[in-house]
Amino acid sequence: MGHTVAGWTGPSIATMGFSVAGLGIVAVSGPVSAAGVAVIALSVIITWVLHLAGWGKPSGPRPADQWDWRVKDLTACRGHLDCVGFRTAGRRAAAAAEVGRPVPETVGAQP
Structure with a gap:
């Protein structure tokens, strides 16, 4: 934030x-x-x-070693769950799979 x-x-x-x-x-x-x-x-x-x-x-709580604004986010390569920026870059599936949540269908997808 x-x-x-x-x-x-x-x-x-x-x-x-x-x-x-x-x-x-x-x-x-x-x-x-x-x-x-x-x-x-x-x-x-x-x-x-x-x-x-x-x-x-x-967003949300982070470990103390990630609090400083100059520290690079090491989880960015997998994507952040529920993040629009990563979803548009195609990284959402990896983050969802990591926590065991299914990836929702995209809007307009054919069954």
Whole structure:
């Protein structure tokens, strides 16, 4: 919940994007507003990549050695259970199998 490299980097970049977009609105400049929106979109991608690389951690209690925000998450290669970022990267099945839970069918899957 914000206590990771991904949790600080993404929102910081998004804040800059919102500032640029706001400047574009005040200046009535379409290109500046579009640049701000592009920076916001870039912040989502950067946050997702950092999370997948292990610089974001799952919600909930963690062992004391994982409390520091500069510690890389070693479970990221398997994926975090119920994590949208890992589900979109295809890592959810490994995390579910590890804890013995079935992986739910995807929306629109044929029986």
